[in-house]
Amino acid sequence: MNIINNIKSLNFFKTLNDKQIELLSSMSMLNSYGKDYILYYEKNQSTQLLFLIEGQAKSYKIDKHENEIFLYFINQNNILSEVSTINDATLYSYSNITFIEDSKVLSIDYKKFQENFLHKNILNNEFINEIILRSQKLESLINREFIFDAVAKVAMMISSDLVMFNKLKRHDISLILHIQPATLSRVLNRLKRNDIIDIIHGKVSILNKEDLDLIYKEL
Numbered sequence: 001m002n003i004i005n006n007i008k009s010l011n012f013f014k015t016l017n018d019k020q021i022e023l024l025s026s027m028s029m030l031n032s033y034g035k036d037y038i039l040y041y042e043k044n045q046s047t048q049l050l051f052l053i054e055g056q057a058k059s060y061k062i063d064k065h066e067n068e069i070f071l072y073f074i075n076q077n078n079i080l081s082e083v084s085t086i087n088d089a090t091l092y093s094y095s096n097i098t099f100i101e102d103s104k105v106l107s108i109d110y111k112k113f114q115e116n117f118l119h120k121n122i123l124n125n126e127f128i129n130e131i132i133l134r135s136q137k138l139e140s141l142i143n144r145e146f147i148f149d150a151v152a153k154v155a156m157m158i159s160s161d162l163v164m165f166n167k168l169k170r171h172d173i174s175l176i177l178h179i180q181p182a183t184l185s186r187v188l189n190r191l192k193r194n195d196i197i198d199i200i201h202g203k204v205s206i207l208n209k210e211d212l213d214l215i216y217k218e219l
Helices: 002-010 018-027 109-118 123-149 150-160 160-168 172-177 180-191 209-217
Strands: 028-031 038-039 050-055 057-064 068-074 096-098 103-109 196-200 201-205
Touching: 002 018, 002 028, 002 103, 018 109, 050 109, 068 123, 068 172, 068 201, 103 109, 123 150, 150 160, 150 172, 150 180, 150 201, 150 209, 160 201, 180 196
Parallel strands: none
Antiparallel strands: 028 103, 038 096, 050 103, 057 068, 057 096, 196 201
């Protein structure tokens, strides 16, 4: 698949016409990365605007004890760069980003992108939406780390990313949610007893989405 088709596959650029997409392709390139490759570190600066075409990545920080603090997953068809404003000429990373699957990335020269699109009020709404989505991710992170109990943490992860929940080992889920593996097992059994989820061969399925969401949305 060439660059133009890859650009067309991204929802972010769905409002562009063929001429605009061709212009965008002239300032873009495709890169492939293997699993566990670290795309960038916290506080790095970049002149490239990055989108995840295929694969999956995670955002995380490292605390003073060298422990990994998971923030959120980034799925394909999403922006990888951490956008907080449309005015700066350089993009700053507020966390570490590493790929958890073999991935393909669209890289766009950010200065040219600003000059040819943002400064002409093209894709500004899409950029603002990305800023809003990032704020919502941070709000969810604060809730998960400081407000939610173990049941709410598990319920939110199952509701928001069931595919990833089933893909990960229970031990890894416990590390992400900062709960003990035994606590995770008790929560899952409780949700199963209440007919909110089912577990078959270790895979979780949702039986009652409304009740599942109420667990964490009412806190």
